[in-house]
Amino acid sequence: MAAMSSADASGAHVYMDALLTPNRSLSRRGLWLLMGVLVVYNLLVMVFLLAIGAFPVPIFLGLDFVGLAIAFRVSNRRAGRAERVHVTADRVQVSHRPSKGREQTVWNSPTAFTRVLVEQAGEHDARVRLRLSNRMLSVGGSLSPEERCSFGEALERAIRNARSERYAS
Numbered sequence: 001m002a003a004m005s006s007a008d009a010s011g012a013h014v015y016m017d018a019l020l021t022p023n024r025s026l027s028r029r030g031l032w033l034l035m036g037v038l039v040v041y042n043l044l045v046m047v048f049l050l051a052i053g054a055f056p057v058p059i060f061l062g063l064d065f066v067g068l069a070i071a072f073r074v075s076n077r078r079a080g081r082a083e084r085v086h087v088t089a090d091r092v093q094v095s096h097r098p099s100k101g102r103e104q105t106v107w108n109s110p111t112a113f114t115r116v117l118v119e120q121a122g123e124h125d126a127r128v129r130l131r132l133s134n135r136m137l138s139v140g141g142s143l144s145p146e147e148r149c150s151f152g153e154a155l156e157r158a159i160r161n162a163r164s165e166r167y168a169s
Helices: 029-049 056-077 146-168
Strands: 013-018 082-088 091-096 103-109 113-121 127-132 136-137
Touching: 013 146, 029 056, 082 113, 103 127, 103 136, 113 146, 127 146
Parallel strands: none
Antiparallel strands: 013 082, 082 091, 091 103, 113 127, 127 136
């Protein structure tokens, strides 16, 4: 999560520009290393089982490996997603970027009327939501519960600071 206060391309003061990405617990190199160790282990077990005459068991070892490979592939594909929260004095904008593809804006609202709700703070189900009239959008779903709460506070502070610039006397 990166947040900063600067100016964007239009010259407007940016109070928050946060890029939220899922945590990657295993690097690409680590994944290849883990899969290599699993292949070697499965081959050793397979040779032993074939030597003692347990012919059907190696089939299940292969299926086990294929299942793990599919699970890691899905996990790595999901890890490429990102969410950007952009706050200026004029607007709050949220964009989603799928694993492969272009960033798409999913929320755009005036800063003056946008509210931040942190629901169930401190619990595992904690959520950060943007609210405008009867529209709502959850943000920061890829963050841990503690990170969601601190992100919600930072987002609320950024919106409050943006409002104070816009409506300063």
